Amino acid sequence: MATWSRFQKIAIISLGAVGGGFAYYQINSTRSDKKFDVQNSWTTNFTPSVKWDKNWDHREPASLVKPIRSDKPEEENRYNEQLEKSKSKAVRHLFLIRHGQYNVDGVTDKERTLTELGRQQADLTGQRLACLDIKWDLLVRSTMTRAQETAKIIAQHLDKNIEVKDCQLIEEGAPIPPEPPVGHWRPEPRQFFQDGARIEAAFRRYFHRAPPEQTQDSYTLLVCHANVIRFFVCKALQFPPEGWLRIALNHGSITWISILPSGNVVLRTLGETGHMAPKYISSRNNPT
Structure with a gap:
């Protein structure tokens, strides 16, 4: 019986490790004809710390x-x-596209054009979006040069009748001081004050459930920037918005969020670049 008791302890420890600490297994008896009683740790007196x-x-x-x-x-x-x-009766699908790699040596925004790699990334992303066989309702472009160029390349692969709008609200910026802080990136407090209000306004404009009169699901493309997209994801999922800088996004990546009629939000893809060969994938803005 001593040997079996030792085996029992090992089994409990091993099964608990397999469950990643999320489940524990209780063995009621040493007899082989008895079933194991399996319980999840969160089912016992569980109360959510934050409700939706x-x-x-x-x-x-x-x-x-x-x-x-x-x-x-x-x-x-x-x-x-x-x-x-x-x-609400329909689903609002939002596709958030990060611009391609661009020239960081440019002094002005007009000089910060896409690199050759950035143009290839935008083209590959356009091909990927076309393969989804979706009837796009709207293409919204940030007014910054790198986003404008990316959107124009992507649009070449989409329906020519798609409605296109430019929006200054989704320009790049500093939405909120990140937690934890990043030593090499410390904007002035006034930049958060200015950019944060603008990006928050952009979130309210585009992130909401479909109006009651909308009967068909809608699909909107937002071609913008990494900081904006990361902040949007945290806000939409009701995660602490200060955590936006913990998310990394590649150039030309696709993030897909669905807003259901109930108001529930589903993150379907985050920073997808599986449509690119490894040689085309980048996240930092390398100089030309």
Whole structure:
């Protein structure tokens, strides 16, 4: 029995390690005809530390309809009808594309054009988006030169009738002081104050559930910048926004976020560059 007891301890330790510390296994008996009782550690007295804010986009139907003011049947009917009319019915798909590699030696924005590698990256990303066989509703471009060039190359692979808009709100910037701080990158506090408000406004403009009158899923492309995309991802998933700099994104990468009618948000891909051969992948802006 001493040998079996030792084996039992080893089994418990081993199975716990396989579960990554997320599950523990309890062996009720040393007899082979007994089943193992398996439990997950989080099922015991689990309370989420942070709950999902259902009204994060201020479009939760219950927040848009006047509450019931009396117990009259017609008042309840009125409330239920308006509640139903306020519900979203479609999914909003947002594809966030980082620009290609560009010349960092440029003094002005106009001089910070794509490198030859950056143009190849944009072309490969355009081919990848075309392969998805999606009917794109809108292409939004940052007004910075590297994003404009990237978007124009991508657009060559898409439907010629796609609506195109330029947006200054999604220009590159410093959204919020990162945590943990980065020693080699310390913008002035006023830069966070200025850029943060702008990028936050961009988030409110593009990240929300579909309006009730929208009956078909929509697909929007946003060609912009790494800092903006990383901040958007944290905000959309209701992660601490200060963690945006913990995410790395390659040039020409694709990040796909879906906003469901319920207001729930799904991150489908983050910084995807699997459509590029290794020789085309880069993340830093190397000089030409």
